[in-house]
Amino acid sequence: MTGTNALNPLLERIDERTQALTDQAAMVRAQIEELSARLGELDEHLEHLRITRKTVLTLAGKPDTAQTRVSSPVHELPEHPAYQQIMTLFADTGGPLRARDLCLALDLPIVPKNTEGIRSKLKRLVSRGILTEIEPGLFTQPRP
Structure with a gap:
């Protein structure tokens, strides 16, 4: 029992550190999910702007030279x-x-x-x- 009692403070510190790192990892995962969702929104907005630009130029009867350069x-x-x-x-x-x-x-x-x-x-x-x-x-x- 004496050996186990001597290990208790060390095991408690390990458990505390494990919990702290687990909490940090959960926070970082949540941030990644938020950033991934935001990136998806930005990509969607960019795609809408590209479509709008192409539509406006098509209606105006002009070639989309910027789009041609980007997507050639x-x-x-x-x-x-x-x-x-x-x-x-x-x-x-x-x-x-x-x-x-x-x-x-x-x-x-x-x-x-x-x-x-x-x-x-x-x-x-x-x-x-x-x-x-x-x-x-x-x-x-x-x-x-």
């Missing part, structure tokens, strides 16, 4: 191996996918950090003309 196909896959994995999954499925679908296929936990990271990569592939976004959040390979 580069067709070069970024060097990071995640992009190759994403393209392999698109080739294997042959259909449209969402960021969540790719997380599942890549065995990534479905958490905002992962889905937003994949969504960001998908948007980059769209900007390079490698993929298309057929509706918000739904990506596919362009048809020839």
